[in-house]
Amino acid sequence: MTAQPETGNLVAHAPAAEQTHSYASPKQREPFSDSALRTQVEKLNQIGIALSSETNLERLLELIVQEARAFTCADAGSLYILDDGILYFHVAQNDTLKRRADTPPGFKPYPLALSKESIAGYVGITGEILNIENVYKLPKTVPYNFNPDFDLRNEYVTRSMLVVPMKDREEQILGVLQLINATGEAGLVVPFQESVEHLVMSLASQAAVAIRNAKLIANIKALFEALIRYSTSAIDARSPHTAGHSRRVAAYSEALASAINDETMGPFRDVFFSTEQLEELSYAAWLHDIGKIGVPEQILDKENKLSAEAMATITTRFDLIKSLRVHGGCDHGSGENNKNSGRHPGTKEAEGAEQEIERELSFISKVNRSPFLSDADLSTLDEIASKTYEDLHGHARPYLTDKEMECLSVKKGNLTDEEYKRIQTHVEHTYNIVRNIPFTKTLKNVPFYSASHHEFLDGTGYPRGLTSDELPIQARILAVADIFDALTAVDRPYRSAMPPSKACQVLNAHAKAGRLDQDIVNLFTEKALYNKT
Ligand SMILES: [Fe+2]
Numbered sequence: 076m077t078a079q080p081e082t083g084n085l086v087a088h089a090p091a092a093e094q095t096h097s098y099a100s101p102k103q104r105e106p107f108s109d110s111a112l113r114t115q116v117e118k119l120n121q122i123g124i125a126l127s128s129e130t131n132l133e134r135l136l137e138l139i140v141q142e143a144r145a146f147t148c149a150d151a152g153s154l155y156i157l158d159d160g161i162l163y164f165h166v167a168q169n170d171t172l173k174r175r176a177d178t179p180p181g182f183k184p185y186p187l188a189l190s191k192e193s194i195a196g197y198v199g200i201t202g203e204i205l206n207i208e209n210v211y212k213l214p215k216t217v218p219y220n221f222n223p224d225f226d227l228r229n230e231y232v233t234r235s236m237l238v239v240p241m242k243d244r245e246e247q248i249l250g251v252l253q254l255i256n257a258t259g260e261a262g263l264v265v266p267f268q269e270s271v272e273h274l275v276m277s278l279a280s281q282a283a284v285a286i287r288n289a290k291l292i293a294n295i296k297a298l299f300e301a302l303i304r305y306s307t308s309a310i311d312a313r314s315p316h317t318a319g320h321s322r323r324v325a326a327y328s329e330a331l332a333s334a335i336n337d338e339t340m341g342p343f344r345d346v347f348f349s350t351e352q353l354e355e356l357s358y359a360a361w362l363h364d365i366g367k368i369g370v371p372e373q374i375l376d377k378e379n380k381l382s383a384e385a386m387a388t389i390t391t392r393f394d395l396i397k398s399l400r401v402h403g404g405c406d407h408g409s410g411e412n413n414k415n416s417g418r419h420p421g422t423k424e425a426e427g428a429e430q431e432i433e434r435e436l437s438f439i440s441k442v443n444r445s446p447f448l449s450d451a452d453l454s455t456l457d458e459i460a461s462k463t464y465e466d467l468h469g470h471a472r473p474y475l476t477d478k479e480m481e482c483l484s485v486k487k488g489n490l491t492d493e494e495y496k497r498i499q500t501h502v503e504h505t506y507n508i509v510r511n512i513p514f515t516k517t518l519k520n521v522p523f524y525s526a527s528h529h530e531f532l533d534g535t536g537y538p539r540g541l542t543s544d545e546l547p548i549q550a551r552i553l554a555v556a557d558i559f560d561a562l563t564a565v566d567r568p569y570r571s572a573m574p575p576s577k578a579c580q581v582l583n584a585h586a587k588a589g590r591l592d593q594d595i596v597n598l599f600t601e602k603a604l605y606n607k608t
């Protein structure tokens with residue numbers, strides 16, 4: 076699509092084509108008959124309804140030009156939006172150039188300074204409507220010029236032009252609509268009829284209101300998106316292991332959806348995500364782990380099997396045990412009655428006891444830091460835990476409490492079953508948070524998609540154990556993106572970050588086992604979509 080912008084700084088000169096109309100000649104045009112006028116007004120109403128129901132700004136601007144051109148039988152049309160003293164070129168449509176398939180669009184959109192020297196600038200400043208019969212025959216008395224650059228580059232001849240300000244109800248000019256080359260019955264370029272001017276003005280006003288609304292919606296959306304990005308990024312940043320996770324999952328998901336849209340063959344040939352569906356998926360991806368806000372930081376960011384406080388408590392306890400066993404508790408005022416006593420400091424027996432306690436503490440410290448626990452280490456741990464000492468009040472106490480043993484006995488990673496379950500609750504938190512966001516109808520599935528990212532096709536996922544027929548493609552995409560990032564992101568306590576090739580193998584293994592969608596995994600890995608972050 077292309078059409079001509081004009082900057083107005085250049086002096087107009089005669090085009091190669093024949094001139095048939097002149098500016099400001101007496102207008103001998105037929106006014107609309109009553110029935111024709113009624114038809115036009117009806118049409119205008121329909122256009123107004125169409126404009127008011129389009130909230131996407133870019134689509135709306137295209138629609139305005141398209142409808143205004145249809146309304147006036149214009150071969151081409153352009154639209155400028157006025158923002159902070161500058162006219163921004165937004166839409167260009169040109170049927171003649173579109174028909175010339177071999178003609179490359181010779182146009183690059185650019186901002187146009189708001190000046191009376193250009194036609195659009197003049198209308199943008201004065202709010203006047205200009206109905207020009209022939210832009211190459213402008214009288215010398217007018218302040219504006221026509222820039223013929225576009226015509227020369229594209230072998231196009233601009234002749235008649237209807238340029239209308241887009242004013243809202245407060246008479247504020249939001250932009251300029253430029254209609255080019257009205258086409259008569261014989262297909263020839265004719266002047267724009269004077270009788271359509273006020274109708275086009277009315278259309279432009281409706282367009283201005285629609286633009287204002289769409290801009291307002293766009294601003295609210297931008298604000299909402301910024302809020303999502305900042306809040307989810309802050310939640311991810313609570314742990315160095317998840318920093319940037321939501322952003323990357325959104326990028327992978329968007330890359331997958333966009334690649335699916337590009338597929339014309341194979342399993343995705345009939346799948347196409349609309350703009351709204353792409354937006355819905357993106358929101359779901361950004362928000363999928365927002366529920367982690369409900370999981371304590373010490374669990375999310377757990378480095379070792381025990382918290383630092385718990386390990387410090389054990390160290391203090393073992394110092395006490397050592398003191399009691401070596402010194403008979405005299406340092407702690409337990410006296411000779413303490414059953415831990417009986418050894419004299421400096422004796423071989425005391426030395427052996429001291430070394431044993433230190434070995435045990437060092438073993439516990441090693442187990443605490445290790446991401447894996449062997450059976451042999453577990454039985455050593457059991458042995459230590461079975462020992463008791465007498466505290467300062469003469470009560471028997473275990474070397475290690477049940478809670479400490481539960482943490483230290485984790486065979487892989489550093490989370491106990493209870494902590495793991497606590498982390499899993501983030502999905503329900505996500506659902507409860509996201510479902511309370513008043514999304515519009517087109518985004519109604521965001522809560523469901525975002526809360527399904529840990530579901531597997533074979534029903535082994537969580538929280539609901541959904542199966543393939545209950546999991547739409549959006550949830551499947553999120554699951555692939557989420558696992559890939561968890562595997563390749565920064566080192567975890569129990570494993571190093573995987574290179575993409577290894578992570579792709581893991582995704583494939585999940586797909587082969589029936590957990591992930593094989594077609595999505597294939598697309599993601601074969602097209603290396605993970606590079607699109
Ligand atoms: Fe998650």
Ligand SMILES: [Fe+2]
Nearest residue numbers: 320363364557
């Ligand atoms: Fe996640």
